[in-house]
Amino acid sequence: MKPNKAVAVIVAVSIAAAGTSALAFGKMRGEGERGSRGEMRFEQLDTDKDGKLSRAELEAGPAARFASTDANKDGKLTADEVTVDGQKRAEKRFGKMLERHDADKDGALSLEELKGGERHAQMFDKLDADKDGFLSKDEMRKMRKMGKRHDHGKKAD
Structure with a gap:
């Protein structure tokens, strides 16, 4: 060779x-x-x-x-087996997203539903500790720490 x-x-x-x-x-x-x-x-x-x-x-x-x-x-x-497996996982994840975010229950997610609307605005306001309309690195770190304490909306032990 x-x-x-x-x-x-x-x-x-x-x-x-x-x-x-x-x-x-x-x-x-x-x-x-x-x-x-x-x-x-x-x-x-x-x-x-x-x-x-x-x-x-x-x-x-x-x-x-x-x-x-x-x-x-x-x-x-094979690529087909991995693709099929990935498709099944993606469908399962999307089903969970629909359960959480499909406000109008039409079986599809609009950009507005994915953005989180008022919930995201409230979270931004809460994280913007100095109320300057921007999130600093420190404020973003706080958000990551909050995310680690939550598992699908429940506080971790």
Whole structure:
């Protein structure tokens, strides 16, 4: 094999391996089964419910996610399988968005519904501590801290 072809093969294999690892890691982080920041919840990983995670429990997460995406069960992921899986997750996420934001219940989201209207204006006013009509870096940091304390509108413990 010529050196250029060898390098191309190594790069292609590396990209494929990285993509599979990224998919497995993303799946382990809990696409569709999220904690407050997208991570798979401790309770989901702790399959024997003993209050602690073993190495086997941590390693089982990505394997289970890989298996659920591998529709034809051949031990390999194709672009079609990943696309179908991603489409299912996107539909589920959009369904949740509709539940939260579709004020007129027409099954679609307008820009106004997505913007949050009065709720966002109130949040801006609350964060604008110095009332100058702008959010500073410090005020934005406060917003991020508030977001970490909330999980879908509920205060975290």
